[in-house]
Amino acid sequence: QVQLVESGGGLVQAGGSLRLSCAASGRTSSIYVMGWFRQAPGKEREFVAHIMWSGYSPTYADSAKGRFTISRDNAKNTVYLQMNSLKPEDTGVYYCAASSRYYSTNRQFGGSYDYWGQGTQVTVSS
Secondary structure (H helix, E strand, O other): OOOEEEEEEEEEOOOOOOOEEEEEEEEOHOOEEEEEEEEEEOOOOOOEEEEEEEOOOOEEEEEEEEOOEEEHHHHHOEEEEOOOOOOOHHHHHEEEEEOOOOOOOOOOOHHHHHOOOOOOEEEOOO
16 A cells, blocks of 8 residues: 655745655555645546656646656655645645556546545635
8 A cells, every 4th residue: 555645835926936755655665656746626537737657758638747846756755846826726635646567557547546536725826
């Protein structure tokens, strides 16, 4: 099993920045991909970004490109999401997820992930 704990959420005004962290524990050696998803009030959960646990191949949703940066610190078993130029539409609960599957047809699909954190609230005020 893998346990994921998100942190770093909070309240920020539009144009501000936040850095989210996702600490993984347990069988971290089984992780191939770490991803970030978010869910705005009244909306479905959507993909934000993902990164390979080994190597460097970040992928971003169109809404995040140019503003968000996903990174990792393997020594700390932690993945980060640096969010800059935040907009009110970025508001939502942000979840980190881990996939233990080497093969996947779509890493931007939540069903491709096996473990999920409890989420951290991000609120962007206008």
